[in-house]
Amino acid sequence: MAAVEPGTVDATDDLDVCRQVAFRVARRDHGATAEVLAVVEELLADEAEYEFVVTFLENLQNVVSHGLDTFRSPDGIRLLLGPRSAVCWDTVTGFWAAVADWRLRTGVPLEPVAPLLDVENEQLRTLLWTANRTLATGEKLGIADAVRYEKAVGSPVPGYSHIAVALRITGQRGS
DSSP states (O other), X not given: OOOOOTTOOOHHHHHHHHHHHHHHHTBTTOTTHHHHHHHHHHHTTSGGGHHHHHHHHHHHHHHHHTOOTTBOOHHHHHHTOOHHHHHHHHHHHHHHHHHHHHHHHHTOOOOBSHHHHTOOOXXXXXXXXXXXXXXXXXXXXXXXXXXXXXXXXXXXXXXXXXXXXXXXXXXXXXX
């Protein structure tokens, strides 16, 4: 990881925070899920926090999409969202539905999610389960699919770009 200049914030830290918190908040036994989601609702009132919130909600959706007993259901999470968060949640859901439809139209087969769900290392699980989502078919979509979709179709989540996030992850600046 590149050194961070004093007085600056490493944007990749935000990505890691989103993954870690989403992974924990998704758990059925997490006692403060509603409280965390209330903070997310408050953050959406500040336009500067939009990318952070979208990243968090997308990670949360990805984790709960896997349908594992350890985690809440997507509907269970949605019931806990405030009005702004619910709109954002639905926007992210619509984006990923469009990515899935696009992938089906390309004719390139999707990969099964099962190998991801068998990962035992918790750090790797956190990374993989927040970066990929399970479709009803048992196949998976991930950030690479979102980037390909945005490049091919040019329809990102409004105000949020998976291309920019991917560039940040690799240490490059998004435009």
